[in-house]
Amino acid sequence: MTVSVVLFTSDLRLHDHPALRAAVEAADEVVPLFVRDPAVDRAGFASPNRLAFLADCLTDLDSGLRERGGRLVVRGGDTVTEVCGVARRTGADEVHMAVGHSAFAHTREARLRRALAADGRRLRTHDAVTTVVPPGDIVPQGSDHYAVFTPYFRRWSGEPLRTPLAAPRKVRVPNGLRSEGPPTRASVPGVSEGLATGGETVGRRRLGAWLSRHADAYGTGHDDLGGDATSRLSPYLHFGAVSATEAVHRARSRGGQGAEAFVRQLCWRDFHHQVLAARPETATEDYRSRADHWRRGEEAEADLRAWREGRTGYPVVDAAMRQLAHEGWMHNRGRLLAASFLTKTLYIDWREGARHFLDLLVDGDIANNQLNWQWAAGTGTDTRPHRVLNPVLQGKRYDPDGAYVRRWVPELAELPGARIHEPWRLKGQDRAAYDYPEPVVDLADGLARFRHARGRD
Numbered sequence: 001m002t003v004s005v006v007l008f009t010s011d012l013r014l015h016d017h018p019a020l021r022a023a024v025e026a027a028d029e030v031v032p033l034f035v036r037d038p039a040v041d042r043a044g045f046a047s048p049n050r051l052a053f054l055a056d057c058l059t060d061l062d063s064g065l066r067e068r069g070g071r072l073v074v075r076g077g078d079t080v081t082e083v084c085g086v087a088r089r090t091g092a093d094e095v096h097m098a099v100g101h102s103a104f105a106h107t108r109e110a111r112l113r114r115a116l117a118a119d120g121r122r123l124r125t126h127d128a129v130t131t132v133v134p135p136g137d138i139v140p141q142g143s144d145h146y147a148v149f150t151p152y153f154r155r156w157s158g159e160p161l162r163t164p165l166a167a168p169r170k171v172r173v174p175n176g177l178r179s180e181g182p183p184t185r186a187s188v189p190g191v192s193e194g195l196a197t198g199g200e201t202v203g204r205r206r207l208g209a210w211l212s213r214h215a216d217a218y219g220t221g222h223d224d225l226g227g228d229a230t231s232r233l234s235p236y237l238h239f240g241a242v243s244a245t246e247a248v249h250r251a252r253s254r255g256g257q258g259a260e261a262f263v264r265q266l267c268w269r270d271f272h273h274q275v276l277a278a279r280p281e282t283a284t285e286d287y288r289s290r291a292d293h294w295r296r297g298e299e300a301e302a303d304l305r306a307w308r309e310g311r312t313g314y315p316v317v318d319a320a321m322r323q324l325a326h327e328g329w330m331h332n333r334g335r336l337l338a339a340s341f342l343t344k345t346l347y348i349d350w351r352e353g354a355r356h357f358l359d360l361l362v363d364g365d366i367a368n369n370q371l372n373w374q375w376a377a378g379t380g381t382d383t384r385p386h387r388v389l390n391p392v393l394q395g396k397r398y399d400p401d402g403a404y405v406r407r408w409v410p411e412l413a414e415l416p417g418a419r420i421h422e423p424w425r426l427k428g429q430d431r432a433a434y435d436y437p438e439p440v441v442d443l444a445d446g447l448a449r450f451r452h453a454r455g456r457d
Contacts, residue, residue, distance in 0.1 A: 002027040003090040003174055007083055007097040007112075008034045008072075009105070011129050011240035012057040013200040014064045014167035019096040019126040024168045026094060031086055031173060032065055034058060036076045036183070043104050048190035049328035049362045051183075053198035057239050058182035060199030070171030073179045080111045087121055090174050094122050098129035098240075101273045102366050103280040131270045132244045133159050135277035145278035146271065147381055153267050164246040192328040195362060196235060203236030207247060211254055218258035222265075223333045225316070226403030230332060231262065234363035237269065244269065269368060275381065276367040283366045284351065286379040290454060294349035303346045306440050307338070308356055310409075313439035315421055316395035317341045319408035326408075328362040333398050339376035340389035345446035347453055350377035378454075386454055388447055395421040411435050 004027035006020050012034075014020065023030045040046055062072035075082040083095055095116060100109065113123045127134040138155045139145060146152035185191065196202075210231045221229035236242040244266055251259040251266075276282060286292075295303075306312050310321035320334030330338070335357075342353045354373040358364040374380025378387075395418075399405060402420035406413045411434060412420050419425070423436055451457045 001029055001174075003029045003031065003092040005031045005033055005083065005087055005090070005092045005095040007079075007095055008032065008061070009098060009100060009240075010238070011098045012054075012061050013203075013241050013243065014061070014068075015200065015204065016164040016243035016246045017167075018129055018162075018165060019098050019124075020168065021165050022124065022126060023094070023096040024171060026096075027092070029090075029172045029174045030070070031073055031090055031092065031177065032061075032070060032171065033073045033075065033083065033086055034061075035079045035082045036074065036180070037079045038076075039078065039104075039108075044358065045104070047359050047361075047364070048188050049192050049195050049360060050364065052185040052188040052191040052195060053235055053239065053328075053362045055183040055185045055188060056198030056202075057200070057241050059184070060201050060241070062182050064167070064200065065171055065173075068168060068171045070173040071179070072182060073173070073177050074182055075178075076180055079108055080115045083112060084115050084119060084121075086177070087116065088119065089177065092121065094124055096124050096126065099125045099127045099134065100130070101135050101277045103283070106280075128162055128245060130240055130244070131273050132156075132161065132248055132266060133270050133274075135270075135274035138274075145274050147275070148383060149268065149271050149381065152271050152274070153264065156267050156270060157263075161245055161248060164243060164249055192326055192360065192362075194327040196232065196327070196329065198235065198239065198241060198362075200236075200241040203233065203242040206231070206236065207233060207242055207250065211250055211259070215251065215254055215258045215262060216256055219256075219261040220258075222261060223398050225319075225331055225333055225399040226401065226407070228331065228404075232329065235329065237266075238363040238365050271381075272367040272371040275371055282374065282380075283370050287371070287374050287381060288379055288385070290379055290385065292347075292349075292379070292453065295347050300346070300348055303440050304342075304348055304352055306437070307342050307346065307348075307353075311437050312341065313424065313437045314341065314391040314395075315402075315405040315409050315412055315423065315436075316399060317391050319399075319405045322408040324357070324360050328360055330361070331404075333394075334404075335372065336376060337389055337391055337394050339373055341391055343373075343377035344388045344450045345391075345441060345443065347446070347450050350374060350379065386451075386456055388450060390443060392421050392443065409436070 004023040006023040065071050116123050217229050221227050251263050310318035320338045324330040342348050343350045350373045354370050375382045378385030405420050
């Protein structure tokens with residue numbers, strides 16, 4: 001009996017999984033393996049919300065494999081040590097895995113390749129598993145990556161995509177392999193109360209339902225904070241419980257402006273991955289330095305604390321931050337407003353905000369989190385790096401009747417209409433009736449400070 005190993009990482013699904021398909025076709029038996037590596041925790045990728053969602057994904061993956069006659073083998077320890085041990089135990093000649101695009105993933109892959117080769121075995125990596133178009137497949141003349149989204153999107157849109165793969169009908173796993181069993185959400189402390197349920201089953205159901213019921217309105221409604229017309233698929237894409245390639249195919253098959261706008265957002269995800277793959281240092285360093293001298297000291301720390309707690313005095317910003325704390329997720333427009341407010345109105349280092357988001361976001365990954373933060377701070381790929389989003393005007397535009405703010409800032413729920421975005425305009429007893437803080441900074445003062453810091457006054 002021939003045996004192959006498929007190592008699951010950020011691709012926790014059975015449908016449209018090239019590495020799994022290759023392993024099933026290459027051997028009589030397959031070991032579906034996931035390694036809970038402490039190095040992931042040390043690298044800062046673990047957080048309660050992501051660990052809980054991961055537990056859901058692994059439980060669902062194991063269930064899907066059992067329906068096909070197999071099971072998921074879970075091990076704890078160093079990935080290279082555990083994979084090589086399983087390969088020796090089963091006599092597997094090949095290990096299959098998806099290509100990763102972070103510096104951590106590259107290091108892990110290189111170590112595994114060397115260790116397997118020293119054992120007389122081979123690592124086979126598969127691209128276009130976690131992204132639609134692999135980083136580096138399309139590049140502009142004279143560079144190793146695209147620094148501007150629009151020309152990248154133009155090229156990306158013309159790329160031929162592989163056909164999505166069906167889930168295997170049968171997975172035969174060798175007998176006698178030790179497994180820890182999938183972790184459970186209940187074993188993870190500190191999880192956000194409203195965290196979504198993870199797993200391929202829920203993710204595929206969500207994708208199908210959203211495409212059939214809500215995709216048509218996405219083009220005009222995806223920025224509507226109160227309407228919440230977004231797909232909420234980002235956590236499932238982050239963990240690979242839903243294939244981005246399949247999502248593009250299904251959206252294009254449906255057609256329409258909403259589906260096209262959705263595909264454009266999936267392209268943004270690939271865009272950031274190709275930037276990070278070419279410039280891994282941008283996980284912690286400015287992509288384009290603006291010579292910023294970010295605010296430090298007690299006053300800045302107090303402002304940062306108010307921002308984290310959703311107590312800045314600007315309702316739409318506070319609503320976004322409270323949604324993050326409760327759900328481990330935030331509406332995309334809310335992310336832009338919260339990030340612009342921290343980096344430009346409060347003039348606090350984007351890394352502080354990125355760290356807080358990574359602590360809570362269930363979909364938090366290095367490529368999209370760090371590079372979106374840099375985009376908002378004006379140190380990344382934004383072609384208008386000095387723009388400042390006014391939270392009052394943005395609130396009135398994208399939450400005109402205050403539905404989003406009322407949902408997350410209930411102490412202001414009685415304020416009618418757009419007045420909810422400017423509670424400081426109330427006077428005397430009317431203002432005293434609302435237990436809500438005064439603004440931490442006047443918007444005009446924040447703008448003047450930012451423009452001076454960037455030498456634009």
